[in-house]
Amino acid sequence: xxxxxxxxxxxxxxxxxxxxxxxxxxxxxxxxxxxxxxxxxxxxxxxxxxxxxxxxxxxxxxxxxxxxxxxxxxxxxxxxxxxxxxxxxxxxxxxxxxxxxxxxxxxxxxxxx
Amino acid sequence: xxxxxxxxxxxxxxxxxxxxxxxxxxxxxxxxxxxxxxxxxxxxxxxxxxxxxxxxxxxxxxxxxxxxxxxxxxxxxxxxxxxxxxxxxxxxxxxxxxxxxxxxxxxxxxxxx
Numbered sequence: 001x002x003x004x005x006x007x008x009x010x011x012x013x014x015x016x017x018x019x020x021x022x023x024x025x026x027x028x029x030x031x032x033x034x035x036x037x038x039x040x041x042x043x044x045x046x047x048x049x050x051x052x053x054x055x056x057x058x059x060x061x062x063x064x065x066x067x068x069x070x071x072x073x074x075x076x077x078x079x080x081x082x083x084x085x086x087x088x089x090x091x092x093x094x095x096x097x098x099x100x101x102x103x104x105x106x107x108x109x110x111x112x113x
Numbered sequence: 114x115x116x117x118x119x120x121x122x123x124x125x126x127x128x129x130x131x132x133x134x135x136x137x138x139x140x141x142x143x144x145x146x147x148x149x150x151x152x153x154x155x156x157x158x159x160x161x162x163x164x165x166x167x168x169x170x171x172x173x174x175x176x177x178x179x180x181x182x183x184x185x186x187x188x189x190x191x192x193x194x195x196x197x198x199x200x201x202x203x204x205x206x207x208x209x210x211x212x213x214x215x216x217x218x219x220x221x222x223x224x225x226x
Contacts, residue, residue: 042117042202042216090156099145104156
């Protein structure tokens with residue numbers, strides 16, 4: 001099993017550009033989520049999904065879109081990148097959100113100029 | 114407001130020594146408490162998950178304790194190794210929520226030879 005994979009590992013964008021961060025898991029987990037991690041702050045939830053076709057907003061959803069067409073994939077879209085979105089982004093999955101072990105991907109380091 | 118506070122912010126110890134990290138939370142209603150280890154440049158990795166009824170849980174040289182009455186937890190590391198150098202993150206989940214995991218800011222541990 002590859003676990004949770006994320007691509008790309010690094011990305012530099014200009015203000016206003018759009019892009020998609022990819023996340024995939026091969027553990028047949030229903031629950032997937034996206035976090036951002038900024039210096040001096042804890043991980044903050046952007047969006048999450050409890051199954052294919054079901055998504056919901058987390059703590060900091062503005063400027064991001066998600067969709068979940070399959071159990072395996074959960075891409076995060078930046079609609080119009082802003083410098084405030086410079087961060088490290090982590091995708092995570094688990095078989096049940098509240099009681100089960102959560103597995104994280106290796107992260108995507110995004111810089112918006 | 115649901116919060117998770119960790120102390121100390123950072124800690125330096127000598128290889129072979131023990132250390133204890135603290136976590137206080139105000140999350141209610143409580144579901145479970147997790148400790149994660151995050152190596153620099155990597156995603157968090159789960160160490161332990163404890164529910165309301167569990168007071169202690171071990172994972173090798175890592176032992177977590179939970180006092181649900183005082184809303185405190187600790188992570189004790191025994192006979193530290195250089196590879197223990199990492200950030201340790203306390204995470205509390207809220208009962209009844211689908212995705213609401215509240216992350217602490219972490220304690221950065223450095224183990225020196």
